[in-house]
Amino acid sequence: MAKKTALTKNEKLSGSPSRRKFLQDAALVTGGLAGILATGIAPATAQSRELKMLVNSHFVPASDEELERQLMEFGKAAGVTTRLDRVAHLQLPAVLAGEVQGQKGHDLVAVGNSTPHLYSKHLESLDDLYAKIGAAGGGWTDTVVGKGDDGHYKAIPWYFISFPLALRTDLIAEIGENLPDTWEDVHRVGAKLKKKGHPLGIQIAHSVDSNMILRGIMWSYGAKMVDADSKTVAVNSKETLEAFKFMKALYQDAMTDEVLAWDDRNNNVCFNSGKCSMILNPISAYRSAVKAKTMVEGTDRLVHQSMNHIMPPAGPAGRHMAASFNNAGVWKFSKEKELAKEFLAFHFSKENAERLLTASQGYNQPVLAGNALHPLYASNPKYYFAPFIGWYTHAIGWPGVPTAAVQTVVDQYLLPDAVASMAIGKVTPEEAIEKLDSQMTRIYKRAAKRG
């Protein structure tokens, strides 16, 4: 977990930028460290200082390694020791809660979707840094991510894991269809492929993917869970009814009941085994198919050569998809606030951001529009969707800010449960929406009372 800086290791890394380059990068967005860096000698007092960062373990270990390398490089230039701690992503909320309760811990922290809003009082305002990084990086594709409850940016949007439509191009060609562009297309193609034993796979269960994809479908039909003020529950609408009716038809015609028990892994397994024809998923299904050299059953074709990713389908209200956003924040109680901000400026420079994306094998999709145009995405037709999907991807709570209340709605899987109970015919779409509305109203009322 914790690892003290080993500068010699850092120096050995090939392609490590020179100190001059580092200085240029950092100075691009901040002048804070310039003095120290120009002289190349850290003040004597800095030698005992330590910059500590906490992140959730990335499922691509090289991503964490690159982050650690950058942290060490920064530490060396600034003359401070650095430490990167990693915890399992499910443990991160508990660790953050412990640090907030104790008002001590790390300086820099990875904070998920609604955490900047939840811990607004305990996180530094980073408006200036946000503006500078945004200006240097070609602007942000989403401008509500990272906002606190006071309207200030409490975290710098780091990256998101997108949900393109992964599909088997060979199966779609076999039934004489074009690649689907709208949800209606997905319904039609999915129904045909289900009859051939290749259903569509979208989780309607207690899983992260389910929360994201079902929100995306709702938004594409013009429905929303909450208004742009982030406070008014707006789920009970005719648009939601349309979306629910569509989801029921999609489930009944194009899917099987397995999806009611799926977690975030099952759709990958279903797709790579050759059973599922289409799934909405990050590029992990593709990556694992490449790695495992999975074959299409009964043929000599590789699964990864018979698939592609395309943009999330469009609905009557356009193309929308939700995603989990990861952000980087600085605790107010940190003793190294300025140093932490300087590291963020260094880390979000174009070169370092590109290195991180490369190390993550393309998973860490930047919220910075300029950084999204990455050579990795141009190198492989399977990634052509990637530079553009950010414009159609929103955080939970859209069109509002991701708040603590919407996080509760997500963590209690209220939307997947409402859709599941309706899809299996336990309740009507109207009843499911009514129940969802009352559950959300209860949660938002409690959040409003807390203030």
Next chain:
Amino acid sequence: MVSVPNVERAVAASPPASRRSELRRRFGPDIDGYGFLLPAIIVMISLVVYPFFLAVWFSVSDAFVGEPSSYVGLENFIYILTEDDIFLMTIWNTLLFAFWSVVFKVVLGLTCALLLQRILKLKRFFRGSVLLPFVAPTALTTLGWWLILDPTYSHINWILANTWPFTMFGLGPYNFLGNPTLAMASVIFVNIWRGIPFFIITILAGLMSIPEHLYDAAEIDGASTWRKFRSITLPLLRPVLAIIILFSTIFTLGEFNIIYVLTRGGPMNSTHLFSTYSFTYGILNHEIALGAAVALFLFPILVLIVVFLLRMVRRDTSHEL
């Protein structure tokens, strides 16, 4: 010159001893015993009593991560009981889960213990083997069950579809974790599988302690096997059964790992238990107060169960004496 006796000198030079004598005079001769108990009492207070009362405080406060908390009385309990439909479902789920788990563990545990008592060949092997589910880490074994019950590639469904004689009946495929009833049955089954070794080994120990001459006497009187079981085995096992039922009820009501790994409370909250729902509120939603209220909701009922079972044990053991 008057010489001072050595003993007196020693006493005079040892003020702690006189203090101890003074303490003994005041609190009785057991004062040393209390002294030896002190470290254990400190550990108990720090690790059990303090966290418990802290949880009680949380449940009657508006505690939220990172916010100062204040007393709100029974507001949290009223909220979860009157407004939270998922909690009402959780109560039902927990009672159902605990009841069937404990009932099956008692019945199957007793049956297996009786069988194991009669096995003479490979006795040690069988007695050791039954402990396997109990000694392996729960999270790990539950991951195994997760694959066995997988919604798409369940091992059970594969066997039903591909193995004779199951193929003759055309059974399955079953959505073990996606159908609310089957999901509850599955988590109960895994809990039974996990908990049954504790019952078997403890009941087996109880069976071994029953004097053989009672069975000999019954045999001479011409008692049937059932009569011997009903009139000798069962009454003499009652204290053991009461204790293991007590422990199992407490552990089963607090089950977390199995649910979290297999279903995460789904489908449609049909397997949420107090522990998983409390985790959702307290850790994921940061509503420490509601998390504590959910966790402590069953505390009064548990106290009643504990009192009832312990009274039963006391009555049975005093009868023996």
